[in-house]
Amino acid sequence: MRIGRAVLDGTVRHVRLDGDVVRPVEDPYVALGEGRRPHDDGEAVPAADLRLLPPTVPTVLVGIAQNRGTSDHPSPVQAWLKSPRTVVAHGEPVRLRRDAGRAVMEAEVAVVIGRDTGSPENPDLTEGNAHELVLGVTAVNDISYPDRSTLDPRNFESKGGDGSTPLGPWIDTAASLDTGLLALELDGTRVCGTTVEAMPVPVRESLAYVARWVRLGPGDVVMAGAPLSNHEARPGRVVTVIVGATRLETPLR
Structure with missing residues (x-):
């Protein structure tokens, strides 16, 4: 899975790349802590329509x-x-x-x-x-x-x-x-x-x-x-x- 971050409808969301579209997903860190892949959480958006943010905001x-x-x-x-x-x-x-x-x-x-x-x-x-x-x-x-x-x-x-x-x-x-x-x-x-x-x-x-x-x-x-x-x-x-x-x-x- 390829995970990034983007603004969707005014909200910063985690997204995954799926061919020519990106799909919003739940918090991938929560999913990893539970030993599973993050679930999709919204409608797909054409990848060309999005400006990606840095994929993470590190504290360290x-x-x-x-x-x-x-x-x-x-x-x-x-x-x-x-x-x-x-x-x-x-x-x-x-x-x-x-x-x-x-x-x-x-x-x-x-x-x-x-x-x-x-x-x-x-x-x-x-x-x-x-x-x-x-x-x-x-x-x-x-x-x-x-x-x-x-x-x-x-x-x-x-x-x-x-x-x-x-x-x-x-x-x-x-x-x-x-x-x-x-x-x-x-x-x-x-x-x-x-x-x-x-x-x-x-x-x-x-x-x-x-x-x-x-x-x-x-x-x-x-x-x-x-x-x-x-x-x-x-x-x-x-x-x-x-x-x-x-x-x-x-x-x-």
Whole structure:
């Protein structure tokens, strides 16, 4: 199932993609907690008539900053927090900062948490059962300004600009945490291509690490890092992040 969010009759609703139409559904997080698929809850609407919102509004947005086993990142896996206010929808233009140096697009797997992960001292989420606490996977572009990192090792400036987290458009509830395509395109030309399984730190390991230090809940997002899927871009380009079957487009201004 591919789940998103849209405004229907003036109300923000969860919807699922069904061919050329979208169908309103009940709260998918409630359904996941009860161990079932969400039921349809309204009339179908042509997909072309809707402007999708970000598929989730996270309270906690976590990035993975280090990926063990590469020459560039020899440190153990590390996480950092990003403001949820930076999240924008598929297709929404993003104005790059002109005072922060180079802008780099980072195509990443975004894992949407579906259930409370429990106390960090004894979390319910482990590497083995991570898929059971996840609603699904979507695409994210962690827009970054690496020239600021020498003065800002905590990523506050380099990753915190308005619109720096395009997310969506769909949460794929059937996507694997272990395999899948991960790619980046500029104006339709592929500039980076890798796979989820090629990432130095597996997604499951990153999720388990985060859950040992921060309690996550329904709708929260963990961005799994981009050691092999990043590329510089300038205003005027259209960036496409591909995660499995999900394509996230962002025009740069």
